[in-house]
């Protein structure tokens with residue numbers, strides 16, 4: 349099974365591509381200042397940087413949750429900078445999955461309904477066989493009827509992972525997806541992210557402040573003061589830590 353359906357004959361190499369993106373927040377803070385970066389299809393990227401360096405703003409702009417002040421953002425082959433609501437929301441729903449630190453499951457719904465919810469919002473026909481396979485892959489086969497409150501934090505995040513992938517998004521964004529988990533549970537979630545990239549061709553972009561988490565990625569992109577401050581390929585936790593020390597000095 350292949351995760352991403354290609355809608356074009358020659359899909360772009362990058363799932364998301366930002367060119368010279370600047371974001372000035374209301375109040376005048378320049379959170380992003382000429383950021384050019386691409387996230388290759390089937391790759392796993394960690395985004396790191398000191399607090400206030402623009403990580404969340406980058407994620408929100410790349411995901412179509414926020415609009416850049418200037419610059420170009422191409423998501424799944426579409427220039428989303430030019431889009432206004434509600435078109436932006438529909439592109440986001442069709443092409444982006446999210447995993448949050450706080451899981452963000454709907455407590456009143458079963459695991460199964462949580463996984464299918466984004467497709468319902470998107471108005472697409474849910475792919476039940478795929479949802480079932482994803483739940484099996486995250487180790488929750490047979491727990492479809494459970495409520496989130498009956499599950500451990502790690503299990504809830506694994507439901508959120510299945511939910512993020514259920515609509516076969518072009519890219520999954522994670523904002524500190526292991527931030528609320530203990531070390532070994534966090535590692536299980538990271539191993540799943542890694543497997544989704546390696547086995548299903550998923551594209552992952554994960555903000556983290558944890559060098560050990562970043563070391564699961566193919567590449568770490570560093571941000572400082574709203575600008576790209578270098579990257580590391582095949583990162584080790586030690587190299588990531590050293591780089592972060594330089595940036596926060």
Ligand code: ADP
Pocket residue numbers: 373374375377378379397398399400401402403404405406
């Ligand atoms: P990070 O995630 O790296 O901590 P953010 O992207 O959250 O950084 O923030 C970058 C800068 O933009 C900070 O100075 C922050 O205070 C500012 N900022 C972020 N969001 C907003 C907003 N909605 N309104 C005004 N300023 C913001």
Ligand code: MG
Pocket residue numbers: 403404405
């Ligand atoms: Mg942030």
